Amino acid sequence: MTEILRVENLKKSYDGFIAVNGVSFSVKQGELKALIGPNGAGKSTCFNMLMGQLRPTAGEVFLDGSRITGQKPREIWRRGVGRTFQITGTYQSMTVIENVQMALISHHRRLFSFGARAWRLYRDEAMDFLRTVDLQDQADRPCSVLAYGDLKRLELAIALCHRPRLLLMDEPTAGMAPQARIALMQLTADIVRDQGVSVLFTEHDMDVVFAHAHHIMVLNRGALIADGSAAEVRNNPKVQEVYLGGGTLFKEEAHA
Amino acid sequence: MAFFFAQFLTGLANAAALFLVASGLSLIFGVTRIVNFAHGSFYMLGAFVGVTLMEFLPGAVGFWGAIVLTGLVVGLIAAVVEMVVLRPIYRAPELFQLVATFGVILVIQDLALMIWGAEDRLGPRAPGLRGVWRIFGEPVPKYDIILIAMTPFILFALWYLITRTRLGVLVRAATQDREMVGALGVNQAWLFTGVFALGSALAAWGGALQLPKGGADLLMDFNIIGAVFVVVVIGGMGSLPGAFIAAVLISVLNVFGVTYLPQSTLVLMFVVMAIVLIIRPYGLLGREEVAGEHGQVGAPETPIRPYGTRGRMVVTALLLVLAALPFVADQFLLILTIDILIFALFAASLHFILGSGGLVSFGHAAFFGGGAYAAALLVFHTDTPMELAFLFAPLAAGLLALGIGWFCIRLSGVYFAMLTLAFSQLVWSVAFQWRGLTRGDDGLINIWPAPWLNGPVTYYYFTLILAVGGILVLRHIIHAPFGYALRAGRDSPRQAEAMGIDVKRVQLVAFAIAGVMAGLAGGIFVFAKGSVFPTELEIAKSFDALIVVFLGGVKTLAGGVVGATFLSSVEHWLTRLEYWRLVLGLVIIAVVILMPEGIVGSLRSLWARVTGSKSEVSK
C-alpha cells in the first residue's frame, strides 16, 4: 500500500510547555487509523498541526510525498485533506443542504461569484452527498435544529465534497449514543472501502476504536507510546497503565 | 531638558484621570461584555456632581470628601441605570446592549443640560495645592504632583482588588463564564450591577479629580470616550497594568504633541493605537479573544430566502409610493425623504458587513464622509464636472475601505471594531486639521449637482434610483455565492477555512463593497446638501449607523433600511423639542427593551405568534 501521509518528528511547544514531542508516523492508502490517548496527551494539537491550524515548532508533514508543513488549512484542503471537528463547525444560519452546497461552491471555485443565487447551485450534487450520509430527508431544515449525531454526519458529507484522499476526524463520535457511534463508524468504514479514502481519527470510545480501526496509535504526554494492531495495543502494558486501565471495576459488574 | 521633564510630568498627571476612566470601562467590558458607550457620560456626571459638591463642602476636607462622595453618588446612579436599562437585555444578541448605552448618553446629556445649564463650569482649585513647585527650575503645579503620586496607589488598590480578594476572583470568573458563576451560587445579577457601579464610579472619580485642571462641560462625554477606548485597546482589554501604561503613553504623547506638532494632536493617539494593534493585535498586555468563548447568546439566525410573492408585492408597492411622491408631496417632504434614502443606503452598507459578515465596524462614517469629501474636493479644487466627481465618491471610498480593511480584517470582535474606530478618527482628524486642503470645520461649500440634476424633484429621482439600486445590489450579493461565503466565515471560520474559503479575503472584499456603497451614499449626500463638514466623519455619525442597524435588527435582511427610516423620521419630529435628546434616548431604550430582536426581528416573531406559523425558514 502506498503512503498517503507521513509525519516526521513533529513537535509543538507553547511557552515552555511541550504539547507534542517528536511524533512520527504514517498513514497508508485505504487505511482507517486511530489515534488515542488521555486528554491533554496532544491529540488535538497533532490534528491541528496536520491540518494547518497550528504551526509546528519542529518536524515535517508530507502528503503524497510533498511537504505541507505550515501550510494554511485551505491550502491543505485543496491538496485533498478533509476534516471534521470535535465540536461541530457547521453553518448555523444555513439549511442542511446549503451547508453542503457551500462546500461544493468552494470545490467548484465559485466563491467570488456575485451573479448566481447560491441556493440554486449544485443542489442535485449536494443531495447525492446527503444521501451518502442518509440526511436527504432533512435537506431543507435549518442546520440549527439538527440533532447532534446528524450534525456529525453532515460534517462528514461536507468533508467528502472535495473528494479528499485523506480524512481527519477529531473525535467523530463524541457525544453520541452507542448505537449511533457504531453506525457512523460503519459509514466511515464503508466510505474508506468504496472510495479508497484514508482516515485518521481520534476517539475515546474503545468499542469504536477496537471494532473499526485497522491500526491504532497511542499518544501520551506528547509522545507516541504504541503504534500497531488492535491486539498489540490492547496488550501493551504501558498503554494499559496510562490509558486503558485495568478495566476491573466494570468487568466484574458486567459479568456479575 | 528641564522643560522636557516638566512636560513629561504634566503628561503623567493627565494620565491619572484617564487611567481611572479606562480601568472602569475595561472592568465593565470584561464582566458584562457590554461596550459601554455611555462610560464618558458617567465621567461627565462625575465632573458636574463634583463641582456641585465642592461648592457645598468647604476646605481641604470638603474638596477631597467631595471627590470621594462623587464616586459614590455616580456609582449609585449607574447601579440604577444598570438595573433598569441593561438588566432586561443581557440575553439579547451580542453588542445589542451598546444601542441601549447610546440611549443612556442622550438621556444624560439632556439631564445635565437641564440641571447644570449649557455654560462650562470652572473647576475649583484644590485647597492648599494652588501654587507650583519648581522642578529643575520649571514650574509644575502642585496638584499635578499630587496626582502623579496618587496614581500608583490607585493602580495598586485596583490590582489588589482584582487579584487578591474574593470579589476579584468572582469578577475574573464571571469574565470567562458568567452562567457557571451563577450555577455555583453567586448572584450574578448583583455582581453585574456591582461591577457596573464600580466601573462608573471609577469614571466619576476620574471626572472629579481632573476638575482643578479642566472643569466641567457638556462635551466631556464624547471628548473622552475616544481616548478611553484607545487606552483600553492599546493596553489590552481587561488588563489593568496595560491600561495604566497606555494611559501614561497617550497622555505624555498628547502633551508633547500639543507642543511640537499642534496640527496633529487629534491624529496622534489613533496613529499610536493603529501601530500597536498592527504589531500586537490584542494590545500591549492583552490576550487573544477566543471567539465563542463566552457562549452564543440569543437564538441562532434562521436561513435566508429571497422574498416570496407577498414580500415582493409589498416592496413594489412601497417603491411605487416613493416614485409617486413628488406628485403629492411638498418640497420639504421630498428633502426629508432624500435624507432618509441616503441614510438607508448608508445603514444598509454597514448592515451588509455586520449582519452577514459579523464585522462590527465602529468607523463606518469614514467611508460615507470619505466619499462625500472625495467628490467635494474634486469639485472645490479642480472644478471637476459633477458627473465625474460623483463617480469618484464610491470609488475613493471603496479604495479607502480596501486600505483600512487590509489592516483591520486581521483582527476580530471588539478589537476589529476599535481599529475601525481609530482609522475613522484618523480620516476625521485629517479633514478637521488639514485646513489647507479641507478648510477644516469651515467645510467645503458650493458643491452643487449638474444643471440637469438641479431641482428637488429631479434630484429626488436621482437619489431614489441610486439608493434603492444600491440596496438591491447589496441584497443580491447576500444571496449570491459570495454572500454565502461571507456568512460561512462568520458562522464558523475554522470550518470555512477547512473547506477552502479564504475567510479574510472574503471579508476584505465585503468590507470594500460596503465602503463603495457608503461612499455612494456620501456622494448623493454632498450634492444634495451642496456642502460637507467634518461632522459627516465623526464618531457620532458612525454610531448613528450602528444604532439603526441594531434597532432594525441585525439578523434580518431589511433591518438596516427599516432602522434608518425609523430613526430619521423620529429624529426629524423630535428635534423641534427643546429636550429632544432626552426623548430620543428614552425612545431608543424603550425599543431596545421591548424589541430585543430589533424592529424587524421582533415584528416577525410577533407575526409568527399571531399566525401560529412555525416555519423554520424565514424571509
Added chain:
Amino acid sequence: MLSVERINSYYGKAHILDDLSFEVRRGEVVALLGRNGAGKSTTMKSVMQLVRPRDGAVMFQGRNLVGDPAFRVAKAGLGYVPEDRRIFTDLTVLENLEVGRQPARRDAPHWSVEQLFQIFPNLSERRGNRGKHMSGGEQQMLTIARTLMGNPALLLLDEPSEGIAPVIVEQMARTILQLKAEGLTVMISEQNLHFARAVADRAIIIEGGQKKFDGTFAELEQQPEIRDAYLSV
C-alpha cells in the same frame, strides 16, 4: 429530597422534556440514562433552573425551585457539574475552588480545601496552576471539587465519564462511591451503562423527554426489552 413533578421544558420551539416526573431520595446515587438527545442534560439544567421549565414543579426539600435564578438554586443546596466542565481556565486551581465556596450547611457534608485535596490528590499538586494548563481528567476533577466547595446536599453530575480516558473513568467511579460514603446524595446522567451500574443504586431511563423506566439495575436486567429499546448498547 428532590421531587420533579410533571415538568415541560423547551429549547426554542423544540419540546425537550414532556411531563417528566421523578424523585431522588436522600443518600442514594441515581443514574439518569438515555440516548443522546433524550433530554438528560436538559433535565439537569431544568432542575438547576438554567433552563426554565414552562410548567410543573421542582420540589427540593419542600420548596419549589421553578422560577428561581440559578444562584438561589445553588444556595438551596444543589451542586451542578456541567458536562462540558466549564472550569475557569484563567484562574488557578485554588481560585476556581474559591468561586465555588459557600457557607456550610447543616444537612450536608462540609468540605474544606484540604479535604478535597485528599480526595483529589492531583489537584493538590497543581493548586497554583491555571486551569488551562491541566489535562482533561484533571479539569473534570476540578469541576467536581469546585462544586463540592458549595457544600451541596445533592450533587448533579452531567455525563462525568464522557470524553475522558478509560483509566480516569475508573477513578471517577471510585470518587463517586467515596462521595456517597460521605453521605452525599448524587444524581448522574450517563450513556455508559457499565459506569452507571458501577456507581448507582437506581436507574431512571428517559427517551424523548419522557420517563420510560424507574427502578434498580436488577429490575432493569429482567427487562432487556427496555434496555434494548432505549439504551441501545
